[in-house]
Amino acid sequence: xxxxxLFLIAFLATAPVWGQPPAGSRPASNIPxxxxxxxxxxxxxxxxxxAPDARKVQVxxxxxxxxxxxxxxxxxxxxxxxxxxxHYYQLIVDGVSMNDPGSHAFYGTSKDASGIEVPxxxxxxxxxxxxxxxxxxxxxxxxxxxxxxxxxxxxxxxxYDSNAKTRYPVLYLQHGSGEDETGWTFQGRANIILxxxxxxxxxxPMIIVMDxxxxxxxxxxxxxxxxxxxxxxxxxxxxxxxxxxxxxxxIDSTYRTIADREHRAMAGxxxxxxxxxxxxxxxxxxxxxxxxxxxxxxxxxxxxxxxxTAFNGLFQDGAALNKKIRLxxxxxxxxxxxxxxxxxxxxxxxxxxxxxxxxxxESPGTAHEWLTWRRDLNDFAPRLFR
Amino acid sequence: xxxxxLFLIAFLATAPVWGQPPAGSRPASNIPxxxxxxxxxxxxxxxxxxAPDARKVQVxxxxxxxxxxxxxxxxxxxxxxxxxxxHYYQLIVDGVSMNDPGSHAFYGTSKDASGIEVPxxxxxxxxxxxxxxxxxxxxxxxxxxxxxxxxxxxxxxxxYDSNAKTRYPVLYLQHGSGEDETGWTFQGRANIILxxxxxxxxxxPMIIVMDxxxxxxxxxxxxxxxxxxxxxxxxxxxxxxxxxxxxxxxIDSTYRTIADREHRAMAGxxxxxxxxxxxxxxxxxxxxxxxxxxxxxxxxxxxxxxxxTAFNGLFQDGAALNKKIRLxxxxxxxxxxxxxxxxxxxxxxxxxxxxxxxxxxESPGTAHEWLTWRRDLNDFAPRLFR
Numbered sequence: 001x002x003x004x005x006l007f008l009i010a011f012l013a014t015a016p017v018w019g020q021p022p023a024g025s026r027p028a029s030n031i032p033x034x035x036x037x038x039x040x041x042x043x044x045x046x047x048x049x050x051a052p053d054a055r056k057v058q059v060x061x062x063x064x065x066x067x068x069x070x071x072x073x074x075x076x077x078x079x080x081x082x083x084x085x086x087h088y089y090q091l092i093v094d095g096v097s098m099n100d101p102g103s104h105a106f107y108g109t110s111k112d113a114s115g116i117e118v119p120x121x122x123x124x125x126x127x128x129x130x131x132x133x134x135x136x137x138x139x140x141x142x143x144x145x146x147x148x149x150x151x152x153x154x155x156x157x158x159x160y161d162s163n164a165k166t167r168y169p170v171l172y173l174q175h176g177s178g179e180d181e182t183g184w185t186f187q188g189r190a191n192i193i194l195x196x197x198x199x200x201x202x203x204x205p206m207i208i209v210m211d212x213x214x215x216x217x218x219x220x221x222x223x224x225x226x227x228x229x230x231x232x233x234x235x236x237x238x239x240x241x242x243x244x245x246x247x248x249x250x251i252d253s254t255y256r257t258i259a260d261r262e263h264r265a266m267a268g269x270x271x272x273x274x275x276x277x278x279x280x281x282x283x284x285x286x287x288x289x290x291x292x293x294x295x296x297x298x299x300x301x302x303x304x305x306x307x308x309t310a311f312n313g314l315f316q317d318g319a320a321l322n323k324k325i326r327l328x329x330x331x332x333x334x335x336x337x338x339x340x341x342x343x344x345x346x347x348x349x350x351x352x353x354x355x356x357x358x359x360x361x362e363s364p365g366t367a368h369e370w371l372t373w374r375r376d377l378n379d380f381a382p383r384l385f386r
Numbered sequence: 387x388x389x390x391x392l393f394l395i396a397f398l399a400t401a402p403v404w405g406q407p408p409a410g411s412r413p414a415s416n417i418p419x420x421x422x423x424x425x426x427x428x429x430x431x432x433x434x435x436x437a438p439d440a441r442k443v444q445v446x447x448x449x450x451x452x453x454x455x456x457x458x459x460x461x462x463x464x465x466x467x468x469x470x471x472x473h474y475y476q477l478i479v480d481g482v483s484m485n486d487p488g489s490h491a492f493y494g495t496s497k498d499a500s501g502i503e504v505p506x507x508x509x510x511x512x513x514x515x516x517x518x519x520x521x522x523x524x525x526x527x528x529x530x531x532x533x534x535x536x537x538x539x540x541x542x543x544x545x546y547d548s549n550a551k552t553r554y555p556v557l558y559l560q561h562g563s564g565e566d567e568t569g570w571t572f573q574g575r576a577n578i579i580l581x582x583x584x585x586x587x588x589x590x591p592m593i594i595v596m597d598x599x600x601x602x603x604x605x606x607x608x609x610x611x612x613x614x615x616x617x618x619x620x621x622x623x624x625x626x627x628x629x630x631x632x633x634x635x636x637i638d639s640t641y642r643t644i645a646d647r648e649h650r651a652m653a654g655x656x657x658x659x660x661x662x663x664x665x666x667x668x669x670x671x672x673x674x675x676x677x678x679x680x681x682x683x684x685x686x687x688x689x690x691x692x693x694x695t696a697f698n699g700l701f702q703d704g705a706a707l708n709k710k711i712r713l714x715x716x717x718x719x720x721x722x723x724x725x726x727x728x729x730x731x732x733x734x735x736x737x738x739x740x741x742x743x744x745x746x747x748e749s750p751g752t753a754h755e756w757l758t759w760r761r762d763l764n765d766f767a768p769r770l771f772r
Contacts, residue, residue, distance in 0.1 A: 031497050032600060053481035095439035098484035105491040105498040111417050112491040112498065128535045130528055135540075137521040138571070140514055140578075149514045154521075161640070164550050185524070192526075214418060254547070 022046060022078075027102075029117035034102035036076075043081040043118055047091070047100065050074045054093050061089035061116075083335075084120035085371025086187050088113045106187050110178035115187065124196075126189040126374050131199035132158030136185050141250055145241045147218040150211070152247065153181050154255065155191045157198055157205035167256045169263035169385040170207045172243065173377075174272030176295070181212045187370045193377050203381045209251055213272055215239040240279050248286065262326070265384050267291025269373045274299050281314050288326040289384050292347075293376040294340055294368055296330065302342030307354035318355030328358035329380050333372035335365055359383070408432060408464075413488075415503035420488035422462075429467040429504055433477070433486065436460045440479050447475035447502075469721075470506035471757025472573050474499045492573050496564035501573065510582075512575040512760050517585035518544030522577050527636055531627045533604040536597070538633065539567050540641065541577045543584055543591035553642045555649035555771040556593045558629065559763075560658030562681070567598045573756045579763050589767045595637055599658055601625040626665050634672065648712070651770050653677025655759045660685045667700050674712040675770050678733075679762040680726055680754055682716065688728030693740035704741030714744035715766050719758035721751055745769070 025038040025046065036048035047059045052073025059065045059077055067075035088108050090097045099105050105112035137154045157168065173190060175183035184190040190208055197203035215238040236244070243266075252259040264287050268276040273295025280287040281297065297311055307315040315321065321328075328351070332344050351358055361379050366372040411424040411432065422434040433445045438459025445451045445463055453461035474494050476483045485491050491498035523540045543554065559576060561569035570576040576594055583589035601624040622630070629652075638645040650673050654662040659681025666673040667683065683697060693701040701707065707714075714737070718730050737744055747765050752758040 033496070049482070051480070051482045055480070093482050093484070094437070094441070094480050096435070096437045096479050096484070097487070098479070098482070099491070099498065101483070101497045103498075104493075105485070107490075110419070111487045112485065112489075128526055128528070133526050135523040135525050137523045138577075139521050140519050142514070142516055191524075 029104065029115075030102050031104060036102045037100065037116055039116075039118055040078070043084065044078050045082055045116065045118065046076060046078040048074060048076040048102075049091055049093070049100070051093055056092075056094055058092040059089060060092055060097070061087055064092070082118045083366060083369075083371070084118045084123075085366065085369060085374070086115055086117050087369065088115055090114060107182055108179045108187065120371070125378050126193050126196075128192060129196060129199070131195055133195050134158045134160065134191055134198075136191050139254070141246065143215070143242055143246045145217065145238055145246055146215050150215075150242070150246075151181055152212070153185050153210040154251070155185075155194060155208035155210070156255070157207070158195060159205060160207075160256075166205075167258045168205055168207045169265070170209060170251060170255075170257050171289075171381070171384060172209050172211070172247070172264070172266040172276075174211070174213050174266070174268030174275055176213075176268075176270030176272055180214075181210050184208075184210045188373055188377065190377055193374060194381060197378065197381055204385050206381070206385065207251070207255055207257060209247065211242070211247055213239060213268070213275055215242045236282070237278070239275060240282065243279050244283055244286065261286050261288045263288075263385055265289030265291065265327075267293060267329070267377075267380060268295065269293040269376070270295040270368065281311070284324050288324070289329075290325060290327065291329045291331075291376070291380045292344075293331050293373050293380075294333065294336060294344070296344050296347035298343055298347050300339045300343055302339050302346055305346055305350035307350050307356075310350060315350060315354045315356060318351075318357075321354075321356050325356075327383055328356060329361065329383065330358055331361040331363065331372070331376040331379070333363040333366035333368065335367040336372070337367060340368060415490070415501075416488050417490060422488045423486065423502055425502075425504060426464070429470065430464050431468055431502065431504065432462060432464040434460060434462040434488075435477055435479070435486070437479055442478075442480055444478040445475060446478055446483070447473055450478070468504045469752060469755075469757070470504045470509075471752065471755060471760070473502050473504065473755065475502060476500060493566045493568055494564055494573065506757070511764050512579050512582075514578060515582055515585070517581055519581050520544045520546065520577055520584075522571050525636075525640070527632065529601070529628055529632045531603065531624055531632055532601050536601075536628070536632075537567055538598070539571055539596040540637070541571075541580060541594035541596070542641070543593070544581060545591060546593075546642075552591075553644045554591055554593045555651070556595060556637060556641075556643050557675075557767070557770060558595050558597070558633070558650070558652040558662075560597065560599050560652070560654030560661055562599075562654075562656030562658055566600075567596050570594075570596045574759055574763065576763055579760060580767060583764065583767055590771050592767070592771065593637070593641055593643060595633065597628070597633055599625060599654070599661055601628045622668070623664070625661060626668065629665050630669055630672065647672050647674045649674075649771055651675030651677065651713075653679060653715070653763075653766060654681065655679040655762070656681040656754065667697070670710050674710070675715075676711060676713065677715045677717075677762070677766045678730075679717050679759050679766075680719065680722060680730070682730050682733035684729055684733050686725045686729055688725050688732055691732055691736035693736050693742075696736060701736060701740045701742060704737075704743075708741070708743050711742075713769055714742060715747065715769065716744055717747040717749065717758070717762040717765070719749040719752035719754065721753040722758070723753065726754060 025040040028037045028039045038046045057067040057075040065077045067077040100114040103114040106115040134157045143150050217238045266276045273292035277297035280290045363372040363375040411426040414423045414425045424432045443453040443461040451463045453463040486500040489500040492501040520543045529536050603624045652662045659678040663683035666676045749758040749761040
């Protein structure tokens, strides 16, 4: 009954036998040995699944594509050219959404979902290169706030272990809705991006702490995550307390950090951008650098914001904020869907009205997706701790 | 098309709405918020999937269980009590094997497969406890042997960073067939087991290196992994060279190791046990401790072995081996299926005949599965480097 070995044999015996793969294409970032999905030279992608008894098989990657059945029960479809970068996707078999056995799963969309990497020609800032590499360290901790075991991923730069006296600044870097502490490493490749930036002397060596954006106080019915649209007036969320009371003390006592606001940054994507604004603006004694990637303090709310009243007036004194905040960085993809352009636009208009300085970055041709956020990090990280 | 946010909305809108969960049961080690699968007090497990348009839905967890359809299109089944520990499993929808959206996926059975943790009453050696914790570090490296980027997971013990002068012995620890470098952390919980052993002073602090057991030389058609049944006469496999020529130099130059054979062990499970025997016995100048978990040098071969001739005579001189090998440890679950009892039995008979000393450990009631190997590690690690 619990026989992994026989299970494996059974799996192999029923594994799909694919036909001859199309020329000018190669396996994507797949499970070892899997021939599909395949990316073509022109970035079309062919998906394939063996499902002789299914009546309908589709691929959902943003839009939904019907797959065609061949006589032997193998279904396949080739999409139009896809935008480069990382995309979540699902196969749909007789109405049931499932992972593609040919692809690795990544925690996103509130489950372990299939992901595909579409190559970006001439771009290598998020690819492994023969440069010194840092580490991503999986660190468990018992949260005083939630009463539960949590886990953070901690990037330490290439020279961390050999420069035993050097202390480093810290970037707290948060994922988006339905993702977790693994996202910035496995989907975002934050460690590879930083290795390359540091090797090119474009960014200063830093520690990056990637935690889980969901947190609940004991007995709470649902996670308390500083979600979209929540103001700053409601007291600290469980997540804010995890960052401020659990994580910063843990990181500063465990790693060789420079433990002051001038050497502490926070950034996040989507929900994580919202959380970043909330946590940093309520704790400017602890953070001097702020990065909001495709998500700002107003969440999904596109209504105009008056700095005199919005967020309890946190933004009303632009001159004072400009003295305190070393960098306020906002980024967005040019193909982001509603409500992101409107919401981020409303937040920027408020900052403009208040005279708060910020850097605004646009990722050309990308939507609410990981390539936007890789580009964000690649632009944001070099500006930190200068 | 590549709109993660809308994709998420679409996912949430179609997410299953489960009925009232059965009393005396709780969610297993699931995706946050998922109510199923649920484990009952008596270790029965209820699986559930919403699939209104499917004609047949099953769960395969060793054996295959048919799920029953309710009127609203939700399918469910409750298994008999399961053996505690970690089990891979799959749902089968109209003949297609798929992951359970309610469970995390683990790389095993040559894909990212669903896994479930069935709790073991009164046992906490692989649970987080409030003791000092080490880290698991994800380290990329460019292999001279394969020409490709590889990744190893490196456990450093709790005091590694604070005892900046201390050097540590190293255990190289390998996964089984269809698994990878993540297995011993996510399925095996090797880091938690060692944290607990070290806190209880049952094991000496050590570094554990977990690499990928698959390796190919450039241009090779298939991985060259020292697979089951291969003798030691065929020269070094690509995997052996990765361990000896890539990994040991990398680890000894990157971490504070004690870089001699008396402070270097290797162990592995199933295919990894076979690899361990091959690599260590061919490199006794580099290893003094050997652990074979549910897999020995003869792989799946149950034929009697004559130490005078088997494996090019590597085992013929028991007295000489007993002087060199500080520990030869062999373990197996009492419920392992064929061919494991026969193959491991044949290997032990050969060692007996040659007079090679070894420790033999049995895990009661477990098969070829991760609970066997957690117990193995929990018995093996305390015997190292004494």
